[in-house]
Amino acid sequence: MKIETLAVHAGQRVDPATGAVSAPIHLSTTFERDVEGTYSRGFMYTRNNNPNRQALEEGISVLEGGASAAAFASGTGATGAIFQALAPGDHVLAHVDAYYGTSRLLREIFLRWGLQADFIDMSDLAAVKKALGPKTKLAWMETPSNPLLKIVDLAEISKIVHDARSISAPTLFFTPPQNILAAIATFWAELWLQKATAIFSSAFATFNMKAARSPRRSIVG
Numbered sequence: 001m002k003i004e005t006l007a008v009h010a011g012q013r014v015d016p017a018t019g020a021v022s023a024p025i026h027l028s029t030t031f032e033r034d035v036e037g038t039y040s041r042g043f044m045y046t047r048n049n050n051p052n053r054q055a056l057e058e059g060i061s062v063l064e065g066g067a068s069a070a071a072f073a074s075g076t077g078a079t080g081a082i083f084q085a086l087a088p089g090d091h092v093l094a095h096v097d098a099y100y101g102t103s104r105l106l107r108e109i110f111l112r113w114g115l116q117a118d119f120i121d122m123s124d125l126a127a128v129k130k131a132l133g134p135k136t137k138l139a140w141m142e143t144p145s146n147p148l149l150k151i152v153d154l155a156e157i158s159k160i161v162h163d164a165r166s167i168s169a170p171t172l173f174f175t176p177p178q179n180i181l182a183a184i185a186t187f188w189a190e191l192w193l194q195k196a197t198a199i200f201s202s203a204f205a206t207f208n209m210k211a212a213r214s215p216r217r218s219i220v221g
Contacts, residue, residue, distance in 0.1 A: 010060075010061075011054075011056060011057070011058035011059030011062065023051065023052060023055055025052060026050060030044075030045055031043040042054075053071055057070060075099075076101050078193055079102050082138070083105070083106070086137055088114025088115065089115075089116070089135065090116070090137040091133055091135040092137070092138045092139075093120065093128070093132065093138070093161075094119050094120075094140040095119070095142050095145055096119045096121050097145035097150050098171075102140070102142075103119065122141055122142075123151060123152055125156055125157065128161075132161070132166065136164060136166045137166055138169055139161040139169065141169065141170045142170075142171045152170075154170050169193060170193070171193045
């Protein structure tokens with residue numbers, strides 16, 4: 001299916017109550033329980049899930065060729081959620097030219113929380129191989145990097161990280177979300193993060209379950 005067709009249909013459903021072809025804006029904070037107390041329609045509280053956010057996430061997942069997607073209010077919110085999926089003692093390999101907010105988040109919050117982190121030039125493949133260790137759980141890449149616009153070979157680094165049984169997480173600031181990230185799904189990247197604040201006023205973490213061959217290697221199941 002062409003990207004133009006996907007862009008129209010991804011995440012969209014006809015409203016069964018009215019026949020509307022465009023999703024209405026759902027402003028409700030809470031949703032009705034069934035008689036027995038369950039939520040068979042899948043929505044309980046808007047902070048947990050919301051029909052509009054669900055449609056957005058489904059659309060982004062389809063457009064980018066991922067298995068699922070999670071939308072956040074900011075890139076830093078998405079970044080923090082990924083780091084919080086790790087455990088104290090886990091090691092993170094991060095780009096030396098990572099976005100300042102990401103570097104600060106790691107150094108000032110998650111190092112005190114118990115994560116370990118090394119910042120290296122990920123355009124140097126030999127340095128990446130040398131820095132990987134038995135406790136490395138996540139390789140945080142950015143290309144082009146912010147602010148120096150360094151280019152990282154996502155395919156090669158993802159393969160190196162995958163062979164070390166760690167998770168690779170490419171992050172993209174400047175690429176528009178028009179199926180460009182779908183190419184990453186053909187690499188060994190388990191997840192990727194599109195910081196689309198300037199485009200969508202939010203950020204997306206898309207998960208490639210095809211690359212995550214075991215539950216241990218998948219941040220989000």
